[in-house]
Amino acid sequence: MIAGSSVTGSAKPALLELVGVSKRFGRAPQETLAVRDLDIAIQPGEFVTLIGPSGCGKSTLFNMIAGLLPPDAQGTILFGGEPQGDGKLLGKVSFMPQKDLLFPWRTVLDNATLALEIEGLPRRAARQRAEALFPEFGLQGFERHYPHQLSGGMRQRVALMRTFLFERDLILLDEPFGALDALTRAIMQRWLLDIWARHRRTVLFITHDIDEAIFLGDRVLVMTARPGTITLDERIDLPRPRDPAVITSEPFMGIKRRLLAILEQESLKSFAVARP
Amino acid sequence: MRLWATVLPPCAAILVLLAVWQAATTGFRVPDYILPDPLAIIGTIGSSAGSLGSALGVTVEEAMLGFAIGAGIAILLAILMVLVPPVETALVPVVVALNAVPAVAFVPLALIWFGLGIWSKVGIAALSVNLVVLLNALGGLKAPDAAAIDLLRSYGARPLGVLWRLRLPAAMPAIVTGLRIGLSRSTIAVIVAEMLGAYTGIGQIIYQSTAQVDYLTVWAAVLVAVIASLLLYAVLVVIDRKLVWWS
Amino acid sequence: MKAILGSPLGAGAVLALAWLVLVPLLHVPPLILPSLPAIIRDALSVWPALAAGFLRTLLETVLGFVLGAALGVGCGVAFAYARWLERAILPLFVASQTVPVIAFGAIVVIWFGNTLLEKVMIAFYLTFFPVTVNTIRGLRSSDPERLALLRSFGASGWQRFVKLALPSAAPVIIIGLKLGISLSLAGAIVGEWFGATVGLGVMLLQSLYDEQTARVWVLIIACGLLGALLNGAISLAERRFVWWRPA
Numbered sequence: 001m002i003a004g005s006s007v008t009g010s011a012k013p014a015l016l017e018l019v020g021v022s023k024r025f026g027r028a029p030q031e032t033l034a035v036r037d038l039d040i041a042i043q044p045g046e047f048v049t050l051i052g053p054s055g056c057g058k059s060t061l062f063n064m065i066a067g068l069l070p071p072d073a074q075g076t077i078l079f080g081g082e083p084q085g086d087g088k089l090l091g092k093v094s095f096m097p098q099k100d101l102l103f104p105w106r107t108v109l110d111n112a113t114l115a116l117e118i119e120g121l122p123r124r125a126a127r128q129r130a131e132a133l134f135p136e137f138g139l140q141g142f143e144r145h146y147p148h149q150l151s152g153g154m155r156q157r158v159a160l161m162r163t164f165l166f167e168r169d170l171i172l173l174d175e176p177f178g179a180l181d182a183l184t185r186a187i188m189q190r191w192l193l194d195i196w197a198r199h200r201r202t203v204l205f206i207t208h209d210i211d212e213a214i215f216l217g218d219r220v221l222v223m224t225a226r227p228g229t230i231t232l233d234e235r236i237d238l239p240r241p242r243d244p245a246v247i248t249s250e251p252f253m254g255i256k257r258r259l260l261a262i263l264e265q266e267s268l269k270s271f272a273v274a275r276p
Numbered sequence: 277m278r279l280w281a282t283v284l285p286p287c288a289a290i291l292v293l294l295a296v297w298q299a300a301t302t303g304f305r306v307p308d309y310i311l312p313d314p315l316a317i318i319g320t321i322g323s324s325a326g327s328l329g330s331a332l333g334v335t336v337e338e339a340m341l342g343f344a345i346g347a348g349i350a351i352l353l354a355i356l357m358v359l360v361p362p363v364e365t366a367l368v369p370v371v372v373a374l375n376a377v378p379a380v381a382f383v384p385l386a387l388i389w390f391g392l393g394i395w396s397k398v399g400i401a402a403l404s405v406n407l408v409v410l411l412n413a414l415g416g417l418k419a420p421d422a423a424a425i426d427l428l429r430s431y432g433a434r435p436l437g438v439l440w441r442l443r444l445p446a447a448m449p450a451i452v453t454g455l456r457i458g459l460s461r462s463t464i465a466v467i468v469a470e471m472l473g474a475y476t477g478i479g480q481i482i483y484q485s486t487a488q489v490d491y492l493t494v495w496a497a498v499l500v501a502v503i504a505s506l507l508l509y510a511v512l513v514v515i516d517r518k519l520v521w522w523s
Numbered sequence: 524m525k526a527i528l529g530s531p532l533g534a535g536a537v538l539a540l541a542w543l544v545l546v547p548l549l550h551v552p553p554l555i556l557p558s559l560p561a562i563i564r565d566a567l568s569v570w571p572a573l574a575a576g577f578l579r580t581l582l583e584t585v586l587g588f589v590l591g592a593a594l595g596v597g598c599g600v601a602f603a604y605a606r607w608l609e610r611a612i613l614p615l616f617v618a619s620q621t622v623p624v625i626a627f628g629a630i631v632v633i634w635f636g637n638t639l640l641e642k643v644m645i646a647f648y649l650t651f652f653p654v655t656v657n658t659i660r661g662l663r664s665s666d667p668e669r670l671a672l673l674r675s676f677g678a679s680g681w682q683r684f685v686k687l688a689l690p691s692a693a694p695v696i697i698i699g700l701k702l703g704i705s706l707s708l709a710g711a712i713v714g715e716w717f718g719a720t721v722g723l724g725v726m727l728l729q730s731l732y733d734e735q736t737a738r739v740w741v742l743i744i745a746c747g748l749l750g751a752l753l754n755g756a757i758s759l760a761e762r763r764f765v766w767w768r769p770a
Contacts, residue, residue, distance in 0.1 A: 063671075066675040067674075067675065068671050068674060068675060090674055090675060090676075090677045091675070091676055091677020091678075092677075093675070095672070095675040095676075097668065097671070097672060099668060101666075101668055101669050101672050103669065103686075103687070103690070104767040105690045105693075105767045114673075114676070114686075115676040117686075118673065118676045118677060118678045118682055118686075119676070119677070146767065148767070166676065285607075285610045285611040285614075286610075286611060286612070286613075286614040286615050288611065289611040289612055289615060290615070310633065310634065368534065369533065369534035369535075369537040369538050370534075370538065372530075372531065372534040373534050373535065373538050373747060376531065376747045376748075376750040376751040376754065377743055377744075377746050377747035377750055378705060378708050378709040378712060378746055378750055379709070380625075380709045380712055380713055381712060381723075381727060381742065381743050381746040381747070382743065383731075384727055384728070384730060384731035384739050384742075385736075385739050385740070385743065387731060388554070388731065388734060388736055388739060389555065464625060467625070468625050468713060471628075471716075472716070472728070472731065473731075482629060483629075486629040491629075491630070491633065494629055494630065495630070498627060498630075
């Protein structure tokens with residue numbers, strides 16, 4: 001159930017649509033329901049953030065959108081208006097998991113071009129395309145370095161570069177800034193919005209940080225505790241480009257209070273279940 | 277259920293192999309000196325059970341003795357090297373050099389030093405086992421990181437205490453791996469040494485049968501050695517599971 | 524300090540020095556350990572045969588190793604991707620590593636005669652199994668998260684193999700290759716014992732029959748040098764191709 005609604009009645013279909021999507025793991029009687037009846041619609045060019053308590057199934061959701069897991073039979077995922085069968089989504093969405101997952105035997109440059117290589121782009125062309133982005137991502141001069149020589153923040157940026165180079169309409173970012181310290185995270189957030197404004201892709205962004213979710217998003221989707229479903233779809237009408245100072249403004253705090261209340265409710269449910 | 281799934285396919289594979297072997301050798305009338313048929317080999321094992329059995333006994337005894345001595349010295353040495361670092365520094369060149377030489381190259385030396393009796397075989401076995409267990413034990417004992425060691429020291433533990441409470445348990449998987457490899461190496465080392473010079477033992481039987489052009493006995497002796505090795509290996513797997521169940 | 528001692532050159536230098544000084548000092552009987560000058564004199568006296576033997580054994584080892592490694596990696600890949608094959612045959616492979624395969628030397632001579640091929644076959648057999656087992660283990664050790672990442676990019680099975688499975692397996696395969704090369708050398712030497720005219724193993728056997736302790740030591744050192752050379756080659760390959768630390 002979605003409180004609030006996304007844009008309806010427009011001529012162009014939503015870029016990504018989930019209709020009644022659920023996912024069960026395991027076999028009866030020990031099967032677990034990870035996510036339940038997800039109904040989500042994402043329009044082209046939107047920046048949508050997703051927030052929820054631990055274990056609510058956010059990563060399961062992302063795995064389904066990336067095509068790595070099929071949804072249960074009764075739900076459908078539509079991409080560009082077309083329903084996607086099992087595995088059809090593979091290669092259609094640019095997915096960045098929580099860990100940077102760089103390949104230690106490849107240089108930074110070759111890590112960035114990994115997805116392009118898989119696409120079939122010849123090495124030289126792929127490298128040229130990547131090299132053009134290095135200054136923008138703050139990694140100029142590190143092309144021939146290896147991942148173990150880079151800091152955590154830099155490795156995350158390489159992974160982001162890999163994600164952006166894989167030119168797909170939809171980008172999935174799973175807590176990309178989770179492992180960074182607060183200062184680096186603030187810088188990366190502003191920088192990400194900058195890049196998004198320039199490249200104009202559609203972004204679905206998971207986070208556990210409410211400030212981050214509100215600061216970055218056009219919309220914030222709130223997930224319940226397991227089995228996760230969308231309990232709130234909040235439109236963020238703060239002006240763009242987002243000023244860092246907006247975090248302490250009254251409208252921001254108002255939204256935050258609303259979201260906090262729901263999130264605390266849901267988080268307590270997780271804790272209650274965990275206690276013996 | 278799971279035991280069957282793991283044991284059945286290889287057993288089936290062996291049976292298929294034996295069947296094909298038997299059919300091919302009898303069907304193509306392959307002469308004994310090239311490839312005897314499995315039934316004839318088994319027959320020879322039966323008829324020579326006495327001599328093969330006692331020879332096997334000697335070989336296994338030498339291997340076990342060598343294994344115990346080699347492994348024991350290796351573990352003690354490893355502990356000593358960890359407690360007294362200068363010992364390690366002094367011994368490093370020796371270990372590196374010994375490791376580079378294939379153990380089989382030492383067999384003639386062992387025979388010259390200890391003669392044809394069991395002690396040359398025990399010595400070779402001990403040598404092959406010693407190096408592998410030593411290197412594994414040393415690696416395992418040194419594995420705990422400085423943070424863990426400092427923690428114990430902050431509780432007032434002395435080096436011996438750190439050894440007993442932290443290093444030895446942490447090293448168990450590596451040591452057991454070393455023991456497994458060492459055991460199989462000791463059997464092979466003993467048999468090779470026996471082939472070059474011995475009064476008795478499976479290796480000696482293989483050598484003599486070859487000289488007497490009695491290839492059926494060669495195969496029989498080899499088969500007996502193979503079965504003994506496999507049994508020893510099975511024993512080791514069981515011990516491994518009992519000792520290192522947590523890894 | 525330890526690094527210098529641990530390197531083959533450093534270890535050799537230190538040992539040579541100790542040998543030079545300690546043997547006369549402790550009055551060690553030449554039957555146990557001849558003095559270093561005596562060893563050197565003996566080596567020089569048979570220099571041509573020694574050099575020829577060194578090269579011959581090197582050739583047998585390398586040929587056997589290359590064949591065994593190539594087939595081993597090939598089989599490893601096949602087994603890693605055909606689970607039914609692996610379930611049936613891998614346990615046999617693992618168990619066969621404990622079997623005294625060297626005992627088959629006599630039979631291998633019967634099959635292949637007293638030729639270069641015979642030694643190569645023994646070396647090949649000894650290399651083949653550990654390389655296969657390690658290849659399978661290595662290919663299976665691919666990080667599942669990185670695998671999922673590649674799938675999300677739409678990577679085909681072949682792409683996943685070349686870009687992830689193979690590089691992930693390389694460190695483990697190298698371990699198998701290191702094991703293989705030592706076994707290959709041992710196999711070549713023992714193969715020569717069953718009949719050959721040129722080779723380190725041949726000379727070793729001859730020195731045993733002639734009870735020439737000095738010659739035995741010369742050959743032990745020669746085998747050690749050969750072993751160090753081969754191991755060094757693999758280590759060089761390791762540093763060039765498998766230098767990264769696992770993520």
